Each structure stands twice: as structure tokens, then as C-alpha cells.
Amino acid sequence: MNSGLSIVMPVLDEAETIVSVLQGARRACPGAEIVLVDGGSTDDTVAKARGLPDLVISSPPGRARQMNTGADAVFGDVILFLHADTQLPHMAEGAILDAIASGADWGRFDVRIEGRPAILRLVGPLMNARSRLTGVATGDQAIFVTKAAFVRVGGFSDIPLMEDIDLSKRLRRISRPACLHSKAVTSGRRWEANGPLRTIVTMWALRLAYWLGVSPRTLAEIYGRLKAR
Template sequence: MTFSIIIPTLNEADGITTCLLALQPLRIHCEIILADGGSTDTTRSKALALVDKITLSAPGRATQMNNGAAHAKGDILIFLHADTQLPEHALDSIQRHLATGNASWGRFDIRLDSPHILLKIVATLINWRSRFTGIATGDQVIFVKRTVFFNLGGYPDLALMEDIALCHLLKKRSPPLCLQDKVISSARRWQHNGIIKTILLMWSLRLRYYLGADPAKLAALYRNGK
């Protein structure tokens, strides 16, 4: 199997170098694609020597990741947020599990980069919920066979909840691989907006989405932290 890691970015200059330096040992096994949504800072210039391709599109994670995937060559597409770190031996783990079953996609368990007990509980609940529902969030690093991704039409064109919408489509093909290896994701949003407030916001956004709310309106609420 060959791999493509696709990273959607929009004004990630502060952290993009750290993110990409951690991925450099993997470049002998995969390509790294920065799917930028029109950054106005130095994200692209900082990334230039550390990636194989930079693609440009309108902003929006679904649009950016679909654009990056359209330029990818790997058999397996890995969608990685810029503030999330892959576990050690991530590619070996993905390849081993995909080769030994009928699954065509999956995700990792998650750990938030904070010692706060509430955030440890949050991460545990995210992992449990994902195993029970078969639905993953983007922070858990979704990976999928290229052919399956394109047969389904890629990420649905939504302003928010594109990861949940994709998982619903993927579940019709196969259950997800729920890998116990943990990605480490930034807790900055939880810390900035307040842990309890963010928990309630995310529950509210999910409920409204399932009840049919407009994802564009939900995206505005998410950006504002309300």
C-alpha cells in the first residue's frame, strides 16, 4: 500500500512547522499534501520544503480535503488536522489492519494534549462513542482506501459535520477500523472557550445537525464558540 497524508490548513503558521517536521520520517513511505484554503499568513511558505504538494482551494475543510485528495497518488488517504499528531508506527498499523480484514476505512483513538482530568474523560468518551456509533470525527484522523473515497464522491460539501457525513457513507461499505493507537490532538479550543462550555456546544451542534439544522449556520456557531 502507498499513502497520502492530506492536511487542510487555513492560517496555521504558528504550528504548521511542528506538525510537518513530525511527519518527515514518513515521507519515504508516503506523500504529504497541504490542502490550503487561502491562508493569508506564512503557512504555505513555511510548509513549502516540508511537503510534496500544496493545493489551493476555497476555504472549508470538505472543499480543501477533496481538493487535496484529487491530487493524491496513495492507495490510502489519511486526513490529518494540522494540530494533531499521528501515533508512532501509524502507517504500519493502518496497513496491517486493512490487509487482514474487509474494512476499507477507519480512525484512531484520541488523546488531548492536556493533563486536565476533564479532558482525559472527554477523550475517553469520544473513543467510546466512536466505537459504539461507528462515527469518527476529523480529530481522530480518518483514513480510507482511495477507491472507496472517490466512489462515494469524497467529503460531502458541508460547512461543518463533513466528517460525520462521510462516516455515514463509509459505514454502508464496511464498519470502521477503530485503532487503539492514540493520536494526540490539541486541546486549545477547549482551554480557550472553557471545557464545560465546549462540551455543551459540541453536543448541541451534533444534536442540531441530526435534527436537520443548516451546517452553514452550525459552522458560524462553532467559529463563535456559542
């Protein structure tokens, strides 16, 4: 029987990690509905996932679009948006439902970045501290929200970057997030691929530009050019 929690996972060419993440989500949230939203994978992501989620649906590519598509399809009253490179903490389902029962409209977990560079051990604590201070969450922190609050703020904006920050800012007008101390573990692959220091500086610069009013589409173009170097 569904607990009232639904997990929406947007994916695109995630064959290497999809099985372990789905299995981890099922262990952490045994009563949850799991909806996989594929954005047009060209590898065997969907084939490897077969039988693990409750529902697999297709969507035009773009994380915001995929997550909105998944949110429209779920049955649960609470939605957890989970990245395909993030493992949920033990007993995540109970922690989420307890937070909602205590009056939270939305929230997120603390995060730990997993990877070889030693500096990544500092990234997670800094992200968690910043989130507590600002009331803003990132997708790496496994954002959860009541469906009522999600609908009330209009879901994710159809933007190519900063969709998690944008959603947080609108949800924050309703209430502050529940900041759960249990840690989601997310892959440091993008930090390793582009260099940890370069990635940290780039992401902080992009967020600053976003707060100063630069459009997400412009930021996505800048980010794409930086990644291509």
C-alpha cells in the first residue's frame, strides 16, 4: 500500500547508475510510488530500469519538464524529486512523512558529495549551511514537497538551469523548508569531470549571476560553453 509518498526521478542516459539508485530508493522508501521520467535516453537506461519503478513515462528532455511531467502522473500527496546520481538516506520515507505531519510544506535532506577529491568533503557541509541560512534547496539535496504546495506555486518553471533554486524561492514564500539532518549521498562526478575547484567557482558564479537577475537561459548557455572547454 502506498504511503502517500511518490518519488519522481528524471533521467537521461543514466544506464550506469539507474539500477543502484532505484534499488536504493526502494530500500529507503519501501512504501513509496516510484515514477521514472525518461527524457529520450539513447543508452539502455529504460531497459535496465524495467521492473524497478512503478511507472516509466517519457517526456521532452529538460529536468524541469521531466519533473513536471512526473508530478502530473503521481498518486501521492507528497512528492520527492530525486536525481539519478543521488542515494537517499536510510529510512528517508519515514523522515519525510514525519516532517510533513509536523506541518512542513516542503523540505530537503542534508547532502554529502561522494568522490575522490578531498575538497568535496567540504562542499556538502557548505551547501547544507547555506541552505539553512537562505531557505533555498538544490536538487542534490532531494527536495520533497506536498503536492498541494507544488501545485500552488505552479510547479517547476520551464527553464534550463536553476529550476531547483527558482522553485525553492517560490516555496519559501509559503514556508521555510524542513532541513533534515539525514544525508543524501550524491555523486561528485561533475566535480571530478570538470575539476572540483573550477566547478565550485563556476556554480557559485552562476548562482550569484542568477540572484543578480541574469536569465537562466543565458546562464545555461554560459555553463554549456564552460563545460565544453
